[in-house]
Amino acid sequence: DAGITQSPRHKVTETGTPVTLRCHQTENHRYMYWYRQDPGHGLRLIHYSYGVKDTDKGEVSDGYSVSRSKTEDFLLTLESATSSQTSVYFCAISEFGTRNNPLHFGNGTRLTVT
Amino acid sequence: AQKVTQAQTEISVVEKEDVTLDCVYETRDTTYYLFWYKQPPSGELVFLIRRNSFDEQNEISGRYSWNFQKSTSSFNFTITASQVVDSAVYFCALSVASLYNQGGKLIFGQGTELSVKP
Numbered sequence: 001d002a003g004i005t006q007s008p009r010h011k012v013t014e015t016g017t018p019v020t021l022r023c024h025q026t027e028n029h030r031y032m033y034w035y036r037q038d039p040g041h042g043l044r045l046i047h048y049s050y051g052v053k054d055t056d057k058g059e060v061s062d063g064y065s066v067s068r069s070k071t072e073d074f075l076l077t078l079e080s081a082t083s084s085q086t087s088v089y090f091c092a093i094s095e096f097g098t099r100n101n102p103l104h105f106g107n108g109t110r111l112t113v114t
Numbered sequence: 115a116q117k118v119t120q121a122q123t124e125i126s127v128v129e130k131e132d133v134t135l136d137c138v139y140e141t142r143d144t145t146y147y148l149f150w151y152k153q154p155p156s157g158e159l160v161f162l163i164r165r166n167s168f169d170e171q172n173e174i175s176g177r178y179s180w181n182f183q184k185s186t187s188s189f190n191f192t193i194t195a196s197q198v199v200d201s202a203v204y205f206c207a208l209s210v211a212s213l214y215n216q217g218g219k220l221i222f223g224q225g226t227e228l229s230v231k232p
Contacts, residue, residue: 030217031217033219033220035222040123040224041224042118042120042205042222042223042224042225043159043205043220043222044222045219045220045221048216048217048219050216050217054216056216058219088157090159092159092220094217096217097216097217097218098147098209098217098218098219098220099147099209099218100147100164100166100209101164102149102161102164103161103220104161105158105159107157107158108157108158
């Protein structure tokens with residue numbers, strides 16, 4: 001299994017509070033991704049990173065920000081959590097990007113915003 | 115625009131039946147890659163297969179087989195003699211070459227939940 005650790009695994013928070021999810025990898029892979037999974041939508045890309053301090057938006061980036069200050073860590077921040085951000089969040093990594101290479105996923109973080 | 119459609123939201127079969135999961139994709143790129151992932155009830159995402167747009171050869175791996183047809187933009191997944199352990203959500207995904215300047219992205223379908231009953 002790829003060395004990907006997501007923390008926390010579960011979190012319950014209140015509307016309006018900031019939340020940070022962490023993805024830590026031990027594979028030294030260049031590319032990292034944050035997806036959210038919701039019923040009926042599959043997995044949708046929030047943000048991704050193609051190197052230290054290099055990030056870009058995915059299809060559902062509103063309300064989220066990311067940071068990558070070192071290769072092994074990719075942080076996802078909800079500046080002010082809303083109930084619509086209740087979801088399961090997956091981090092993924094890739095050594096060469098998605099050109100004919102699969103992503104390897106962490107075990108997910110279940111976030112509930114009340 | 116790129117898009118993946120898995121029209122079957124849920125499928126229920128009895129053990130030992132064969133089952134096919136449909137995946138239809140849209141892209142204007144001539145170079146692209148297709149993937150299947152499995153998500154068992156435990157929640158992790160497991161990579162199953164990848165296929166590039168230049169290779170239309172079907173693939174078989176044990177009870178699993180994949181049928182790639184560019185003419186119909188489909189990449190269907192068949193499980194032969196299904197087993198209870200095959201119960202999971204299965205995702206089809208697309209990666210396109212035009213997005214590779216920053217490593218590329220995987221675009222996922224909505225997923226098909228397969229339930230195999232004993």
